[in-house]
Amino acid sequence: MYQPQIGDALELLDTPSMLVDLTLMEANIASMMQRLQARKVHVRPHLKTVKSPALARKLLAAGAIGGCVAKVSEAEVMADAGIEDLLITTEIIGQPKLARLVSLIQKHPALKVVVDSLAGAQALHQILAEARLEINVLLDLNVGQNRCGVNPGADARTLAHHIGTLSQLHLIGVQGYEGHLQHIHNPEERAQRCRQAMQILVETATQLRTDGFPIDIVTTGGTGTAEICAEVDGVTEVQPGSFIFMDTDYHHALGSSYANAxxxxxxxxxxxxxxxxxxxxxxxxxxxxxxxxxxxxxxxxxxxxxxxxxxxxxxxxxxxxxxxxxxxxxxxxxxxxxxxxxxxxxxxxxxxxxxxxxxxxxxxxxx
Missing domain, CATH: 2.40.37.20 (D-serine dehydratase-like domain)
Incomplete structure (x- = not known):
């Protein structure tokens, strides 16, 4: 049976096969990094797109400070491959996941997670206390997507103060993902609504700093909004993922900003x-x-x-x-x-x- 080899022509591949045009992909990476580094924000690409440590390393070599993943199982693969600075962007709930997280933190203490509830924070604290481990956490904030995320204002501050009483958790940042805005085709509408979401995020970060929390990370943004987010004072990092390859949905929203690689x-x-x-x-x-x-x-x-x-x-x-x-x-x-x-x-x-x-x-x- 034929096995594809480096140096083979594409004509030898069986189908269906997933192709990556390296010239286009490399141009996409260079373009995103150049656009965002000029705005002095960090780039933390969401690795749920690429699903590959090899591609994660290419993004790090291009200037990314680390990566995002959506699930503990993704973090296990990336961390074991040497990608240490990871943020898990989805709440970790339930004993099986928490037990896996403990094992992961024991080997990779730089890992960060998000929380959006008293129950979630308490369960995370308890299992870490039993293992004598600590972790840096970000408050996951609802900035309009109405998915996960604690509501801004009193609810967010109440949760932050509760986290402050938990010795195993260290609140260092806030995350707010405006996923509902990524594919809006009208650029003016997308920008306007994104800035409104960012106002909620950075104002919450300011409130928490006033309350005494060392909020060093304000993370947000996807491929459709990263450049808009990066223009907002107070945003420290963005999480684009799809830009590396693109798809028709993003192409229809962003035009020719990035190529379909x-x-x-x-x-x-x-x-x-x-x-x-x-x-x-x-x-x-x-x-x-x-x-x-x-x-x-x-x-x-x-x-x-x-x-x-x-x-x-x-x-x-x-x-x-x-x-x-x-x-x-x-x-x-x-x-x-x-x-x-x-x-x-x-x-x-x-x-x-x-x-x-x-x-x-x-x-x-x-x-």
């Missing part, structure tokens, strides 16, 4: 009628939670899933589809994070020649 290579396996072609990339290869993927370079052909293994291509004007059995096509995912989670490997190429093969090391790490 990741595609899914697929093959036309059937041509039942002149107006329909079928490829070997279905729901197991391309996620559709943010809409349909797009065929690279052919706006007049629409994709929709035909099941787990099949994708159906039709012309947007019901005309003949100019494809033949055996044609190899590249699709741009609509949501990069969930599509990457469907694949085992990145096949990274430059000018059609493989330069690297990276495992998707945190694929399926949902705990």
């Amino acid at each position: 990741l595609t899914i290579l697929s093959t036309v396996i059937s041509r039942p009628t002149p107006t329909r072609a079928v490829v070997d990339a279905g729901l197991k290869s391309l996620s559709t939670d943010s809409g349909m993927p797009e065929l690279k370079g052919q706006d007049d052909i629409a994709y929709h899933p035909g099941g787990d293994e099949h994708g159906i291509l039709t012309s947007t004007d019901n005309a003949t589809v100019p494809l033949e059995i055996g044609d190899r096509l590249e699709f741009i995912p609509s949501h990069i994070d969930t599509t990457i989670n469907l694949h085992d490997y990145y096949y990274a190429h430059r000018n059609g020649i493989l330069e690297a093969i990276w495992p998707v090391a945190t694929r399926g790490k949902v705990q």
Whole structure:
């Protein structure tokens, strides 16, 4: 059985395969770092996008101060690979997760976590006290997404003061993620609403400093808002992730700011009628939670899933589809994070020649 090797041409790859254009990816990284470093904020990329220590190290080499992860299981993989400065951005609740966290902190004490409730803070304190460990925590604040996060104002201050009584927890920052604003297509609306969210975040940080807490970290922002957040006085770091590869959803919101560097290579396996072609990339290869993927370079052909293994291509004007059995096509995912989670490997190429093969090391790490 053929095994892909560095130096192989892309024509040798089986399909579906996940491709990374290294020239475009490197340009995306350089562009983001240049834009944000000019604004004097730190970049802490969210590694739930790349799911790869190899790519995390590339981001660190480009100037990132550390990384974010969403789950304890992701932190285990990244920390064991030498990525020490990690922030887990999702609340850690339940004995199984807390026990895993303790084991992780014992080996990687620089780890930071977020809390948004009295119950969560108390449970974290108790298990750390039993293990004689301490940890730096950030207050997770609701800045309008209405997902996790303590409400600003009295609720946030009450929680902060409670954390202040817990000897194993050290409150050093606040996190506020405006995820509901990332994909707003109108740039003026996105900027206006983002600044409103940032006002809530930085005002809360100021209140907590007035109350005596050493709030050194104010972290926020995704790919769609990072540059806006970075212009707000008081924001110290941003958490973009998707910029490294991009997807159609972000591209429609941000335009050509970053290139679509990741595609899914697929093959036309059937041509039942002149107006329909079928490829070997279905729901197991391309996620559709943010809409349909797009065929690279052919706006007049629409994709929709035909099941787990099949994708159906039709012309947007019901005309003949100019494809033949055996044609190899590249699709741009609509949501990069969930599509990457469907694949085992990145096949990274430059000018059609493989330069690297990276495992998707945190694929399926949902705990």
